[in-house]
Amino acid sequence: MDAVERELFVRAQHAPPDQVSDPSAEGLAEVSAAIVECRLCPRLVAWREQVADDKRAAYRDEDYWGRPVPGFGDPSARLVVVGLAPGAHGANRTGRMFTGDRSGDWLFRSLHRAGFAALPDSVSRDDGQRMSDAWITAPVRCAPPDNKPTTGERDNCATWFDAELDLLDQVAVYVCLGRYGYLALWRYLQRRMETLPRPRPSFGHGDEVELPDGALLLMSYHPSQQNTFTGRLTAQMLDAVFARARTAIELWR
Numbered sequence: 001m002d003a004v005e006r007e008l009f010v011r012a013q014h015a016p017p018d019q020v021s022d023p024s025a026e027g028l029a030e031v032s033a034a035i036v037e038c039r040l041c042p043r044l045v046a047w048r049e050q051v052a053d054d055k056r057a058a059y060r061d062e063d064y065w066g067r068p069v070p071g072f073g074d075p076s077a078r079l080v081v082v083g084l085a086p087g088a089h090g091a092n093r094t095g096r097m098f099t100g101d102r103s104g105d106w107l108f109r110s111l112h113r114a115g116f117a118a119l120p121d122s123v124s125r126d127d128g129q130r131m132s133d134a135w136i137t138a139p140v141r142c143a144p145p146d147n148k149p150t151t152g153e154r155d156n157c158a159t160w161f162d163a164e165l166d167l168l169d170q171v172a173v174y175v176c177l178g179r180y181g182y183l184a185l186w187r188y189l190q191r192r193m194e195t196l197p198r199p200r201p202s203f204g205h206g207d208e209v210e211l212p213d214g215a216l217l218l219m220s221y222h223p224s225q226q227n228t229f230t231g232r233l234t235a236q237m238l239d240a241v242f243a244r245a246r247t248a249i250e251l252w253r
């Protein structure tokens, strides 16, 4: 049992039994509480805190989160959205996945148009945003320099990725935003399923894979500024992915 697993175990042992009404919601709350305390990767701990101290000029009056960012959404979600890692001045500032930067603007507007997010914008943890039937997660929870976690950091954080995904027990559709998220999800699925397609399908925007349990994996370009500024990913393209997700969910079981 490594340090992260031990922390989860200890917290689970101390969960008050009379508060356990929804096992998924309670479990996810436990995992989230453990994630935000994690300091397993020295380079990322130093970076996330340095960014939070230095701040971007536009946000100099704000208190940065500067900690790991847990998943966000509906514990009963049938849609899971997989990104890469928190943005330095986005989720690392606000403490909510895909919140406070341009990538998040694109994602939440599209989720809202598809009926998965109550509001078109996600700007802070107390803005009233609510997810409906969707959960947003990422394989790395601390903002990495240049958006590039090392392999070791990714592997450290897989404990949290697995813990969240294991608790989301009604998933019908995964949407992977970018190749990094797709590969991370595929590794998770390999750890959980014996009969995945071989070889692993290559990543392509709009491509999809039917998984052995009947769930659908959809691929999309990441709504990074690099992709949206250049027109590689348009709002219509992202909307089409979530429209496909909506259709697949309605047909699920």
Ligand code: SF4
Pocket (backbone or CB within 6 Å): 035, 038, 039, 040, 041, 042, 044, 045, 068, 140, 141, 142, 153, 156, 157, 160
């Ligand atoms: S990246 Fe993940 S494992 Fe590493 S310190 Fe952050 S939360 Fe912990």
